[in-house]
Amino acid sequence: MDSPQFRQAAHAAIDQSDNGQSSTTTTTSAPPGYLRELIPPGIPEDGESWENIQRDIEAKIMPGLTHWQSPNFLAFFPANSSYPGILGDLYSGAFTCAAFNWQCSPAVTELETIVLDNVARLINLPEEYHSAGEGGGVIQGTASEAIVVAVVAARDRAIAQSKEIWATQNLTEDEIEDRVCTLRGKLVALGSDQAHSSTKKAAMIAGIRFQTISTVMGEYSLTGAQVTHKLEDLHARGLVPFYLTTTLGTTPTCATDDFASISTALLAYHTAHPTAPKIWTHVDAAYAGAALILPEYQHIPLLFPSFADSFDFNMHKWLLTNFDCSCMYVRRRRDLTDALSITPAYLRNEYSDSGLVTDYRDWQVPLGRRFRSLKAWFVTRSYGVQGLRAHVRKALDGAAAFTQLVRADTVRFELVAEPAFALNVVRVRPPPGVVGQLEGGEAGAGFARRCNEVTKKVADRVNKEGKIFITPTVLGHGEESITAIRVVGAAPGVQVADLENAFRIISETVDAVWAEETAVEEATVELQAV
Amino acid sequence: MDSPQFRQAAHAAIDQSDNGQSSTTTTTSAPPGYLRELIPPGIPEDGESWENIQRDIEAKIMPGLTHWQSPNFLAFFPANSSYPGILGDLYSGAFTCAAFNWQCSPAVTELETIVLDNVARLINLPEEYHSAGEGGGVIQGTASEAIVVAVVAARDRAIAQSKEIWATQNLTEDEIEDRVCTLRGKLVALGSDQAHSSTKKAAMIAGIRFQTISTVMGEYSLTGAQVTHKLEDLHARGLVPFYLTTTLGTTPTCATDDFASISTALLAYHTAHPTAPKIWTHVDAAYAGAALILPEYQHIPLLFPSFADSFDFNMHKWLLTNFDCSCMYVRRRRDLTDALSITPAYLRNEYSDSGLVTDYRDWQVPLGRRFRSLKAWFVTRSYGVQGLRAHVRKALDGAAAFTQLVRADTVRFELVAEPAFALNVVRVRPPPGVVGQLEGGEAGAGFARRCNEVTKKVADRVNKEGKIFITPTVLGHGEESITAIRVVGAAPGVQVADLENAFRIISETVDAVWAEETAVEEATVELQAV
Incomplete structure (x- = not known):
């Protein structure tokens, strides 16, 4: 060519x-x-x-x-x-390099620091997470990689803290090594049952245990009391919690954990157990973090310095920046480089040695990096603060219209969680004629089971027809589980009318499924009568 | 916009x-x-x-x-x-999605499998690593990520193998858990002192020990005897080797490990210790793997099935495909999914459940993925086998011309390693007048030290002037270490004349540095005479 x-x-x-x-x-x-x-x-x-x-x-x-x-x-x-997002990747391709250190292409590193500080201000993330102090931001590929980095850094920090204590205890090197091995086997990473599965995967990669903390069905947000209960229980059993993923906008329902009470719970735990390793708390805001650009959400990040070691959100989800661009911030960048830095001869150079430049490879899993800050820079400058806010609001408006339609249609639908961040999670009720015949009525297990069956059928049929694309999900486990449909319209071109149209398509599908259910029901009754 | x-x-x-x-x-x-x-x-x-x-x-x-x-x-x-590489990323941006499973965009998954099978044939990788059997390929971002994936999968396979043995020994669950913790503390990942530092980093991430196996200065390739010595030594000390990175084209000198003798060594070790976990052997061909498209190198991969669990090379280095596109192959894909698969409700769907489709997220660290196979597809089709071979040969020809110039100039230069895969590694000799005055002549430590000083000065000055960009490196440690200059010209447009020009620039810089050294030397002599 x-x-x-x-x-x-x-x-x-x-x-x-x-x-x-x-x-x-x-x-x-x-x-x-x-x-x-x-x-x-x-x-x-x-x-x-x-x-x-x-x-x-x-x-x-x-x-x-x-x-x-x-x-x-x-x-x-x-x-x-978005257009500027595509242009960013286009220039990044044109400037191809494997920017594993500053010297590889100074602009790649320097623009990333500048853009991430700008984005930190955009979402009202306090100074603790900006590059001017001990913290700073880095672009990871995905929120799941950010969690791997956080878990690995947390694990190494926990071990280092224990080693510091042992260093004062007159132990031999072999004894310390032995204690480290024992400690590794006892470390537990935590996330709520609503936190993204990538915490479990990160724990698998880091080679340590993972446990979930149960939330309450219908609420789905983690509270300080639940955290305290889990931490004290683990401590009593001789295990060592060292890491917790909290979530701003969970995947199943967009619930937000109760950061204030969690912060208090963590403080109380560390006061009660002063030699226990400090628990690294990560805020996973992969999707909903984009909403922090709106004034009405900007009080939330002000809480972070009281408990959060790291925070991550994806500009590539709801903020117009082509996949991938996951913005991770830490309070203390040394925690990352302590866990991830190695510098062999062929990566040494006067700039890195001088400490004047950032080598982001020490903040991430891979060595090489692409020029991803370009697209974030283009997007933020092209849209401006107001343009970005208008985009996020448009999705919220569409979702609000959808919520209103669901709430008005109590015959067909039920919201199974409080709508949040443009996500509606609904389940479909069984045909009205059927409800009365079920043992225990709406309070019985039969009703819940029928809701789950009908909801699954509706979701599958909607997706098979392909006019819209929705996600079926399951909340909770076993007998108590709820099958639901997640609806979130936040593509750049989405309008209120699109969500209204989606509601109409889902409603029509409900009617079709109901008609079949009723026909089967009647045939069964007739058959039993014969 | x-x-x-x-x-x-x-x-x-x-x-x-x-x-x-x-x-x-x-x-x-x-x-x-x-x-x-x-x-x-x-x-x-x-x-x-x-x-x-x-x-x-x-x-x-x-x-x-x-x-x-x-x-x-x-x-x-x-x-x-390359042009088709840039176009691939352009279309990938246009088709933006977060392809974490097949359903997210079937073409993303399916093209990747097809393209990686094609590339496997292009580099003569045996059937064991193709998707038709139990193996298969996946595009990772970087060779370093491939190594993380291999180390984590190897660690979990080693633990699973030991657990199988313990399961026959009437142990309680607590006792088995205890043994797993002890085993984790004893696992050792291995790589030669010439292997890329990302093996050490991967071990840090996976939370296990790492040790290097020393190679011989001047040869730099790992041999079976060295592997046997290390394995038996670790075993005798109660440690458990479980993973080894071997290299086709090391970073410092492009040395290739002696695969045949390593294969024999591994077989002998497992025969002698039948209950020891099977050692996962990875072939890291990050850069030099591209040369496997040439007939004269195609016998090399035929050895892999006898010892290699995984293999990786970067199309984004020397094969015209924009960064990032690292092609990783495994002999048994179950090894990866056993270590990396988790499937929560919101990621379940009939296609994944059916087992008919590949969910590549279970082959890698991150959840989301880009459409990277497009660029590899465009590049391979646009250039064809002959076009790709011509590109790789051009770099080899340029390097051969450079080697010839170095070999002809015994006054200024010495090759410190056998040139391979278009890489020349040279050191600069001290000014001729100085050599005779050094204690022990060329055999003494003084000569080596002066070579290192002069070479470092030349490399730094060449880079500061900025007409060409080269990498200074250090081979070996301490007193014996050799400072050298790595020269590898494999950009798409590089010609023999460019390498000849580089030789001229380096030679002129040597003359300038020599002149300064001699002036200082004479001044010192005069000063001592006074």
């Missing part, structure tokens, strides 16, 4: 990418293995023309894509794309 | 990115902190025009970039960019 061919191909790609921003289709009907049928194996001996390749993108790749930018994409959490 | 503005801005970015491909400048003179001086803090209240932003890219960002695509970039290892 020569230069004119590249420019032509790139311009066509730009046009296609622009058209994609306004697509309203969302799911794909491609069955598992569809692509293997379409693409012959192997690499051609001689290069192919771009026309061939481009034809395949349209004919073979695009039919297998889910369109996350569609206003009808209401599943999972969003993965916003 | 509206659609026409976006198209205009994107087209300008394309032009800029095209121009960047032919730039010959490489280093930047930006001092630490340069960007903070240029960019006012904060995000504007209202959005800015793209003109403003674009002006800043040129005026503030570009002066702080190191140009990795320049033919004068001879440092580290390359990070190739």
Whole structure:
């Protein structure tokens, strides 16, 4: 491919990418293995023309894509794309390098520090987490990587704290090593039963135990009392809690943990057990953190310095920055570099040695890095504070309209959690005729079971029809579990009308499922009568 | 930014990115902190025009970039960019999603499997590592992430193997838990002193010990005898080796470990100690793996099935695919998913449950993923097998010319390692007049010390002048250490003439440094005479 061919191909790609921003289709009907049928194996001996390749993108790749930018994409959490976001990745590609240290390309490191300080101010994150002091921010690929980094740093800090105590106790090196091994086996990372599963995965990677703290069904937010109970229970059993993921906007229901009471609980625990390792508390705001740009949420981060060692939110979810751009902040960057820094000869240079520059590789799992701050810089400057706020508000407005429709339709629906951060979580009621016949009525286990069955059927059918894309989820476990539908519309183009349309589609599907249920019910009754 | 503005801005970015491909400048003179001086803090209240932003890219960002695509970039290892590679990332941005499972966008998962099987055939990786059997490939961000994944999977496999044995021994659950803790404390991950430092970092992340195996100075490749010695020594001391990084093309000198004898050594160890956990052996071919596309190297991977559980190489180094695209292959994908899979309710779906689809999140550290296989697909199709081979050969030819010039200039230079995979590692000799005056002549410690001093001065001055960019490195430790200059030219546009030019620049710098050294020397002699 020569230069004119590249420019032509790139311009066509730009046009296609622009058209994609306004697509309203969302799911794909491609069955598992569809692509293997379409693409012959192997690499051609001689290069192919771009026309061939481009034809395949349209004919073979695009039919297998889910369109996350569609206003009808209401599943999972969003993965916003935007014009300045795309441009950021375009320049990042043009400036390709493997920026594993400052010297690799000074602009990559320096812009990241500047942009993350700006974003910290945008979400009202206190000075403790800015780069001017002992803290600072770093762009991770995903919120799950941020949690791995936090868990590993927390584990090493906990061990280091215990070692400091043992150092005063006249132990041999072997005895200390032995105690470290025993301690590792007792360390417990914690998260509520609503926290993202990536805390469990991070604990697996770090090679330590993980336990959940149960929240109350219907509330779903972790409280200080629950934390205290778990910490004291573990301590009494000789185990050593050292890490806790708290959440601002949980994945199942967007619940927010009770930071104030958790902060008090942690303080009380450490006062009662002064030699226990300090518990590293992480605030996972992967999705909902974007809402902190709105004045009405800006009191929340003011609490963080009283308990939070680290905080993370994804600009690539609800803040118009193409995947991936996860902004992680720590109160003490030394905690990260103590756990993750190694500097062999071929990575040494006068700049890193001088301590004047940041080598972000020591703040993350991988060595190499891309120039991800460019897209965050373009997005924040292009939209400005007001433009970003307007985008976040639009999703909140759509969700509020959806909530209102659900609340008005008590025959079909029930909200299973308080709507928050543009997420509605609803379950579908059984056909009205059926409810009266169930043992115990609405209070009985039969009713709950029927709700779960009907909700699952509705969710599956809505997704199969593919006009909109929603996520079925399960809250709680066993007999008490609740099957529900998550609806969150926060794509850049989403409007109130799109959420109203989604409500209509779901309602119609409920009617269709009900009709079938009732027909089966009647057939069964008739059969039993015969 | 509206659609026409976006198209205009994107087209300008394309032009800029095209121009960047032919730039010959490489280093930047930006001092630490340069960007903070240029960019006012904060995000504007209202959005800015793209003109403003674009002006800043040129005026503030570009002066702080190191140009990795320049033919004068001879440092580290390359990070190739290419037209089809840039297009791949452009489409990936256009199709933005967070593809953490198959359902998120089926094409993302399916193309990755197809492309990695194609690449496996391209580098002659045996069937054991293809997806049709029990193995398969996955795109990681970096070779260092691949090593983290391998170490974690290896650790969990080692523990599982021991647990299986303990399960037959009538132990209580507490006793088994206790043994697991003890075992964790004894597990040792291994790599040679030439293996990349990311094995040590991976061990830190996984929370287990790391030890190096020493190679012989001047040879730098790990042998079976060295492996046997280390394994038996650890075993005798009650420690449990469970993982080994072997290298095809080490970072300091591009040495390749002796796979055949290592394979024999591992077999002998397991025969002698049948209950010891099976040692997971990883082949790290991060840079040099690209050379496996050439027929003359294709016998190498045929050895892998006899010992290698995993293999990784970066298409983003020497194979024209923009950073990041690290191709990792395993012999048994279950080993990865056993260690990294968790599936909460909101990630469950009929496709994943059916086992018909691959959820690559269970093969890696992060949850979300980008559509990275697109660029590898574009690159392999656009260049074809012959085009890729021609690119790799061009770097080998340039390096061979450089080697010849070094070998011909025995007054100024010495090769400190056998040139391999387009990498030359040389040291600079002291001024000829000085050598005779040193105690012990060329065999003495004084000579080696002077070589190190002169080499460091030459490397620093070459980089400060900035016409070319090279990496100084240190081989070995303490008294025996050798300071050397690494020269590797494998940018897409590099030609034999560029390496000849680099040799000329380095030679001229040697002359300048020699002249200064001699002047100082003479002044000292005169001073002593007075």
